Amino acid sequence: MDKKLLTVSLSPHLHGKETTSKLMxxxxxxxxxxxxxxxxxFGWDAVIVPVVSIGSSVLFEFLIQKYLLGKKSSIQDGxxxxxxxxxxxxxxxxxxxxxxxxxxxxxIGVGKMSFxxxxxxxxxxxxxxxxxxxISFPVQLTRYPNPNHIIISDAVSGATPLGLLKExxxxxxxxxxxLDQVPSHMQMFIGAMSGSMGEIAxxxxxxxxxxxxxxxxxxxxxPVTILTTVFLFAGILWLANxxxxxxxLFHLLTGGLMLGSVFMATDYVTSPMSKKGMxxxxxxIGLITxxxxxxxxxxxxVQFAILIMNAFVPIIxxxxxxxxxxxxxxxx
Amino acid sequence: MQNTKYRxxxxxGIHPPEWKLSAGEPIKEIxxxxxxxxxxxxxxxxxxxPVVERGTAVVTGQLLAQGQGFVSAxxxxxxxxxxxxxxxxxxxxxxKRTAIIIDVDGDEWDxxxxxxxxxxxxxxxxxxxxxxxVQDAGIVGMGGATFPTHVKLRVPKGKKAxxxxxxxxxxxxxxxxxxxxxxxxxxxLMIGVRLIMKxxxxxxxxxxxxxxxxxxxxxxxxxxxxxxxxxxxxxxxxYPQGGxxxxxxxxxxREVPGGGLPVDVGVVVHNVGTTFAVYEAVQKNxxxxxxxxxxxxxxxxxxxNFLVRIGTPVSKLxxxxxxxxxxxxxxxxxxxxxxxxxxxxxxxVTKGTSGVLFLPADESHRxxxxxxxxxxxxxxxxxxxxxxxxxxxxxxxxxxDKAEKEKVMDCIECGSCSYTCPxxxxxxxxxxLGKMQVGQLIRKRKQTV
Numbered sequence: 001m002d003k004k005l006l007t008v009s010l011s012p013h014l015h016g017k018e019t020t021s022k023l024m025x026x027x028x029x030x031x032x033x034x035x036x037x038x039x040x041x042f043g044w045d046a047v048i049v050p051v052v053s054i055g056s057s058v059l060f061e062f063l064i065q066k067y068l069l070g071k072k073s074s075i076q077d078g079x080x081x082x083x084x085x086x087x088x089x090x091x092x093x094x095x096x097x098x099x100x101x102x103x104x105x106x107x108i109g110v111g112k113m114s115f116x117x118x119x120x121x122x123x124x125x126x127x128x129x130x131x132x133x134x135i136s137f138p139v140q141l142t143r144y145p146n147p148n149h150i151i152i153s154d155a156v157s158g159a160t161p162l163g164l165l166k167e168x169x170x171x172x173x174x175x176x177x178x179l180d181q182v183p184s185h186m187q188m189f190i191g192a193m194s195g196s197m198g199e200i201a202x203x204x205x206x207x208x209x210x211x212x213x214x215x216x217x218x219x220x221x222x223p224v225t226i227l228t229t230v231f232l233f234a235g236i237l238w239l240a241n242x243x244x245x246x247x248x249l250f251h252l253l254t255g256g257l258m259l260g261s262v263f264m265a266t267d268y269v270t271s272p273m274s275k276k277g278m279x280x281x282x283x284x285i286g287l288i289t290x291x292x293x294x295x296x297x298x299x300x301x302v303q304f305a306i307l308i309m310n311a312f313v314p315i316i317x318x319x320x321x322x323x324x325x326x327x328x329x330x331x332x
Numbered sequence: 333m334q335n336t337k338y339r340x341x342x343x344x345g346i347h348p349p350e351w352k353l354s355a356g357e358p359i360k361e362i363x364x365x366x367x368x369x370x371x372x373x374x375x376x377x378x379x380x381x382p383v384v385e386r387g388t389a390v391v392t393g394q395l396l397a398q399g400q401g402f403v404s405a406x407x408x409x410x411x412x413x414x415x416x417x418x419x420x421x422x423x424x425x426x427x428k429r430t431a432i433i434i435d436v437d438g439d440e441w442d443x444x445x446x447x448x449x450x451x452x453x454x455x456x457x458x459x460x461x462x463x464x465x466v467q468d469a470g471i472v473g474m475g476g477a478t479f480p481t482h483v484k485l486r487v488p489k490g491k492k493a494x495x496x497x498x499x500x501x502x503x504x505x506x507x508x509x510x511x512x513x514x515x516x517x518x519x520x521l522m523i524g525v526r527l528i529m530k531x532x533x534x535x536x537x538x539x540x541x542x543x544x545x546x547x548x549x550x551x552x553x554x555x556x557x558x559x560x561x562x563x564x565x566x567x568x569x570x571y572p573q574g575g576x577x578x579x580x581x582x583x584x585x586r587e588v589p590g591g592g593l594p595v596d597v598g599v600v601v602h603n604v605g606t607t608f609a610v611y612e613a614v615q616k617n618x619x620x621x622x623x624x625x626x627x628x629x630x631x632x633x634x635x636x637n638f639l640v641r642i643g644t645p646v647s648k649l650x651x652x653x654x655x656x657x658x659x660x661x662x663x664x665x666x667x668x669x670x671x672x673x674x675x676x677x678x679x680x681v682t683k684g685t686s687g688v689l690f691l692p693a694d695e696s697h698r699x700x701x702x703x704x705x706x707x708x709x710x711x712x713x714x715x716x717x718x719x720x721x722x723x724x725x726x727x728x729x730x731x732x733d734k735a736e737k738e739k740v741m742d743c744i745e746c747g748s749c750s751y752t753c754p755x756x757x758x759x760x761x762x763x764x765l766g767k768m769q770v771g772q773l774i775r776k777r778k779q780t781v
Binding site: 008119 | 343592698704
């Protein structure tokens with residue numbers, strides 16, 4: 001027998017087909033329905049903002065890795081594309097491209113690379129960029145365009161349903177009366193309302209959610225727990241006092257809740273590792289969201305809720321462990 | 333009797349491609365090679381001590397080396413001929429270890445061995461005699477763990493077994509040796525099961541088989557109908573269902589406590605290959621000198637199941653299966669998930685060799701590892717409920733105490749985590765390192781106490 005050089009390595013000798021970049025591609029694909037809805041309602045702006053955001057995110061990651069850290073670039077893993085895309089989806093379509101670039105710099109530079117890059121960042125980078133812009137440029141970030149193709153009464157122009165609610169409540173109006181001025185639940189479900197590009201259409205986001213589940217990119221635990229918690233908590237408030245509270249379905253369909261639950265809170269790096277931990281994390285996000293929406297200064301609280309719970313993830317991971325095999329009944 | 337409800341173990345597990353290429357190939361006997369290499373360590377525990385020396389003429393089935401100590405096993409010659417040396421030879425571990433090398437001359441068998449193909453249904457031996465015969469025959473767990481079988485047949489004092497599970501799962505991709513054995517030696521298996529039941533003094537035995545072997549399920553279920561106490565349990569296909577603890581959980585719902593033994597929950601598990609060897613030892617007086625080996629690979633011209641004498645070099649099996657595939661980059665003894673890669677085709681088949689697998693060069697190398705993205709897939713697939721993503725850095729940074737607290741010793745090394753990791757991280761490699769170090773620390777602690 002001729003001598004042949006054989007590879008020797010430890011088992012397993014097989015590997016599944018999953019790779020980091022495939023998972024990232026899957027997230028991008030899952031975002032496409034929500035993005036298409038935004039193109040339909042907001043036109044060319046909804047093309048330009050994501051392109052700028054993705055382009056600058058990838059470029060910043062490349063430049064920081066190459067010139068600041070002196071490491072080999074890893075932009076091909078696709079995580080910067082996901083961050084850029086997600087960041088764009090949280091912004092209004094009429095935002096200035098310069099602000100988008102600034103947001104991408106903060107998201108990638110501060111949110112991700114300053115902690116050591118992919119896998120090491122405690123906070124969701126896209127949300128870090130979004131919240132930075134939101135706090136620094138509140139006017140530009142809350143001046144939403146009206147969606148095209150549909151006729152909405154003047155009352156909603158430029159304000160999201162949640163913004164309208166908060167404004168009205170501040171003026172002492174009854175929520176039940178304010179709800180007459182916002183789009184119907186059905187309109188909100190398909191995205192016919194003002195808002196950030198990716199957050200308006202619950203239907204499209206749910207389509208992406210189903211895709212993520214089918215492809216086993218994420219599990220149901222985090223999104224379902226958040227949405228259930230919001231529904232129950234908002235439902236209790238509403239039943240207790242319908243005059244001052246919106247109905248729970250309104251809470252599910254408005255603001256960034258859907259987008260945040262499905263795409264932001266489920267970010268691998270910044271969410272808990274065990275299924276049990278994911279449930280606690282989801283409950284936390286749901287509670288904080290409703291508390292901010294109902295009692296806080298801002299109309300919307302999902303972005304803060306997720307970032308706050310991101311901070312608890314290391315502690316959750318430390319104390320909430322998966323159930324070990326054979327943990328039960330010692331000595332049988 | 334066949335239990336119709338399909339079961340599986342609830343936590344973790346993966347579905348690698350099955351690639352059971354040789355499932356339809358009947359077992360073919362391969363004649364003895366010109367020279368055999370018989371390592372003295374073919375089992376878990378202490379190496380056997382040679383009772384022959386250079387120049388001794390031996391007949392097939394004669395004792396070569398005596399097991400020493402409680403956990404060890406006898407070794408017999410699988411061929412007749414002459415011992416030419418007792419020397420170090422590389423075995424599947426990659427290390428040189430002592431082996432007895434025999435040049436084959438003819439094929440003369442020990443006269444006490446019953447070589448007739450007739451079925452010996454009569455169970456005459458007492459419990460003690462069965463165990464003694466199994467010990468004499470040098471039988472070890474043939475699923476790959478190679479734990480001496482006679483030790484497992486003696487239920488420790490104070491414990492009680494109420495069920496025997498026969499492992500016919502064969503969950504490793506590619507391997508079909510157990511599958512063929514179940515199809516071709518069903519009657520012998522049933523007697524083997526009865527013998528083990530008698531030795532353990534249990535009334536119930538369940539043969540666990542995954543549903544991808546429906547012909548074996550059907551055949552053995554039919555045979556089991558005439559056997560009181562024996563039944564077949566169909567299992568859903570999931571790796572690593574052949575793992576002892578996973579199989580017990582799947583069949584009985586009982587969970588072996590951490591650090592405990594199957595008998596702690598009243599169960600003893602034996603592989604079908606072992607069961608057949610028990611039949612041959614007790615009813616035919618035949619020591620463990622040959623076994624069924626699946627020789628397979630997607631580039632191999634004729635994937636086969638061979639009945640092989642222990643000590644036959646791998647190269648001889650390659651010739652019998654149509655020659656070494658051109659694109660071979662890796663040769664694995666055992667299955668692709670838990671088998672050992674070898675660097676030398678002269679390495680012999682031993683008692684634990686269930687298969688020889690040829691992997692093409694382009695599948696022989698690992699991908700470059702990327703950073704952990706904390707996708708938690710390794711946790712989802714771990715059948716032991718561990719956190720491989722965490723155990724890896726604990727071993728990397730030598731945090732042995734923490735690794736022990738995180739139950740690194742519970743790892744069964746099934747490889748599901750490494751298989752699944754999208755970042756291609758060498759999770760199991762580091763976990764093995766952790767197990768080794770923590771194991772040493774635990775032993776040291778026990779010594780000082």
